[in-house]
């Protein structure tokens with residue numbers, strides 16, 4: 001399957017610059033997490049990728065070619081505002097959407113029934129969508145994005161409001177689609193989930209991509225953090241060590257930040273000088289911490 005690329009995509013709403021030239025690519029077979037503060041531009045970028053919104057400039061490419069209206073019908077999209085017909089029954093809705101994307105009636109039924117069962121909606125298949133709980137409506141929305149066997153998946157906050165079981169189901173389906181070679185991009189504010197699931201991550205701030213890469217790549221340049229458990233250490237034991245900043249100093253547990261290139265062995269020696277050392281390990285910052293430092297200053 002080909003890659004999905006956004007190249008210098010820009011969009012204004014009146015005086016508001018929603019996207020100031022955003023570029024990133026979602027590679028075939030990868031799960032790409034799109035994160036940013038409220039109003040950073042995620043929905044705008046995803047709507048432009050889908051073609052429901054026109055960019056002022058820039059290009060969306062699929063497989064290296066500018067994306068056409070025909071190719072866009074191969075995108076599975078889950079909009080943030082959700083877009084189901086409230087009075088239609090779950091099964092009818094999915095069959096209708098599949099047919100709209102070109103599946104025959106029998107293929108549409110087969111695919112709709114498959115996703116209904118896969119997403120745990122079997123008992124609700126003949127219920128009107130409006131009678132479902134919000135979480136179940138969201139499962140139907142995911143089924144709607146998948147029912148035509150899309151070549152690309154673009155999902156706007158698919159995890160918001162889901163219970164833990166539904167989060168697991170959604171995660172498994174997205175991983176499976178990516179493993180089958182489909183580029184999958186989703187936005188989310190649940191950074192622990194993004195960190196756990198995604199191959200790569202893009203962080204957008206005020207309409208600009210400020211970081212793109214795997215969590216390991218994004219955290220590689222962050223200052224190294226060292227956790228030391230030394231029950232006999234007195235408070236302040238590490239304050240005079242070169243290249244070391246004390247982040248927290250609780251009885252028995254100290255968290256230190258080491259400047260890049262600082263040797264940790266003098267720190268270990270200093271810790272051992274206080275008595276036994278039960279723990280001495282480097283910790284990388286979480287995506288949430290990285291996000292806070294990357295987007296600090298906020299958005300609109």
Ligand SMILES: Nc1ncnc2c1ncn2[C@@H]1O[C@H](COP(=O)(O)OP(=O)(O)OP(=O)(O)O)[C@@H](O)[C@H]1O
Pocket residue numbers: 013016017018036037038039040041042043044045080300
């Ligand atoms: N239809 C619109 N008219 C005017 N301004 C808009 C419109 N849609 C979005 N904006 C503005 O464009 C900017 C980007 O909004 P967008 O919805 O893309 O952000 P987002 O990252 O998806 O936010 P959230 O996490 O809150 O969903 C914001 O400043 C928003 O107020």
